Amino acid sequence: MSTRLTIERLGHLGDGIAPGPVYVPRALPGEIVEGTVEAGRMDAPRILSPASDRVRAPCPHYAACGACALQHASEDFVTDWKRQVIRAALAAQGLETAMRPPAVSPPGARRRATLAGRRTKKGAIVGFHARASDTIVAVPDCRVLHPDLLAIVPLCEKLTRLGASRKGALAFAMTRSEAGVDLEVREARALDLELRAELAALGAGADLARLSWNGEQIAERRPPIQRFGGVAVVPPPGAFLQATAEGEAALVSAVAEAVAGAGRVVDLFAGCGTFALPLAARAEVHAVEGTAALTAALDRGWRHGEGLKPVTVETRDLFRRPLQPDELAGFGAAVIDPPRAGAAAQTQALAISGVPRIAAVSCNPVTFARDAKTLTEAGFRLDWVQLVDQFRWSAHVELAAQFTRAHIDPQ
Template sequence: MTARPDTATQHVTALTHHGQGRLADGTLVPRVLPGEDISPRPDGSWRIVTPSPDRVAAPCPHFNACGGCAMQHASDPLVADWKAGIVRGALAGQGIEGEVAGVLSSPPQSRRRARLAARRLKKGALLGFHARASDTVVDNPQCRILTPGLMALRPALLDLVQMAAPRSREIGLMLTDSPAGADVVVEEGRDLDVGLRQDAAAWAAAAGVARFTWNNELVALHHGPWQPMGRARVVPPPGAFLQATREGEAALVAVVRGALQGASRVADLFAGVGTFTLPLAESAEVHAVEGEGSMLEALQKGWRGAPGLHRVTTETRDLFRRPLEVADLKAFDAVVIDPPRAGAETQVRALAEARVPVVAYVSCNPASFARDAKALLAAGYCMDPITVVDQFRWSTHVELATRFSLT
């Protein structure tokens, strides 16, 4: 149910997991907070009559228009409590009582990886996130979530948009900050011809980016855009998944390392480019399983270049279609699993059947995590308190990590 005008002042009773305020009649209103009284305006928007003590001034001037953030109007403690509540609510939906150990939030201007939308104009360009529930691109020259390194690249990116974008449609720019410089990927750009390829290479040199890819074609590689992973340096493939902030990644790695302390033979499922594999290899042998072979190649190169690590083996395997079976899992005394939003229902059943002693579970979806947690608990596992990691500051996104162990 969406917001609709009414004649009377109404009370906001709760906040949904999408960050919308719920009124007593079920109406949903964006950018209001629990406990506030609001009244309708003639244009269908809402006026805050009695503000919550947790209402704050949004730090970003683009907040009212931009859909990149949903919760800049709320205090940090409220957002932390709300995100912890989302996790507790998902567990309760599966009949589980779970404890949240804490909420670790990444600071402003820490987002190192983001996909921005862009449009070419008759004069200039638009570059930013979409407006809420819209395909309108909101220009965001004072964005408060991207790293300073990515924001410093903005003038050059606007020039790139004028070069890469056709007038008829939007393009995407996947940006990743790295210690070696930015990794820039153009998505759905104009077709490269000889002249445009030369112009693109010249742009990359002038902008000082580490790597530049256009419609899956490598245009320039000045430096490998490496990321630190434990003792290793990994150069992910262009556009590859990476934890959104260094602080968030460090928090998740700390939970996983603590959960698997003492393990000697570990399987890392949905391993990606080695976010957990390589730190864990400092104290254990690790078998990394991932569906994308290019990501495992990057992981292996990072491992070979790092001194003093234990043996790391890799396996390219679609764990949704071919999960590791019970016989495979018997070789490991611990598993870390970090599935996509859908979770890993079939793989978790195999983990439970194999009685793997310790499972470190990292999730970006409390609902699918709760479903998988229920299966492990039913098999006799105990669940540690959950650490909530808020990498996507001011958003509705929630990540978490915890340990399951057999009694």
């Protein structure tokens, strides 16, 4: 039975929401849609009355691929919607603040992504999963990925034929570095001598910087260097990296402004040094991260850097053992960039510490707003928030923000 509905708003995953609620993928507010509703969803809507912000999707794979959710909407609409997501999360905690101009990464800029690979009767297919499905969609003309990543898809197809089971799928974590692509293959069959030799030959033929297989390094032709503040760092395989160079630059700029003037900075959830090493040009930094391989990479980068102030590193699980107020004493500012779950315990310790300034980076507006509430209740002021959109056409929302003690004027 066909049902006609009017879309009222977008949900947090980018779906249109009609009264009921009924979730309608790839629909926009104000549109009239018609289709079959099952279990609260209209998965194949006909758009009877398009919104003025509806545009033709730029990617030929958009209808089948599940990686992007909002290519049917204008860029201004998507940016405004993401800013509203942040505002709504803050409002739910009774907060509001100034919103700075957004930083949106250009198409074809994603330097880090994970593709899936599966064997087929004719060979192999590598790409993104279809929406809410284990079906893999090939994306040779993807508008999101950097061309260097797309260029190694044929290699990934060969690796899939070598390393995937008939039923399982491989995961290809690919990262663009200045030395070439750093490729980590996960969920693959176990190594043996023959497979190891084949993999090394394929990696060399494709001129990969590094190839890893189920966590084990197979070959490294050149160190897959990333630069943070001009400092060369070689991250471990599969290490976190901001999704685009443009997004990283925007976040680093926002963080540097938020902690400006501090002589000593603590960087919490520091990774390989995305913020710690640029900040070390002007301040002493103590970088804390839960994974030893990441802190080791950061430390090696600093030791080979030039013109940097002292950087110390500490491997520590900040969820189980957050830095306490006495350990935070003496720092003029803190940087905190937690995973999606936020950092409730560490934020509580910051709230009652003497740290006067905080630069916060978040990939989840809801947990950011929760932690922001903790800080403001302890006397901090949320001075501003900036949307940093590294995941074009997705529902993913990232931000940077500045907090200062209420009696301190922000610089």
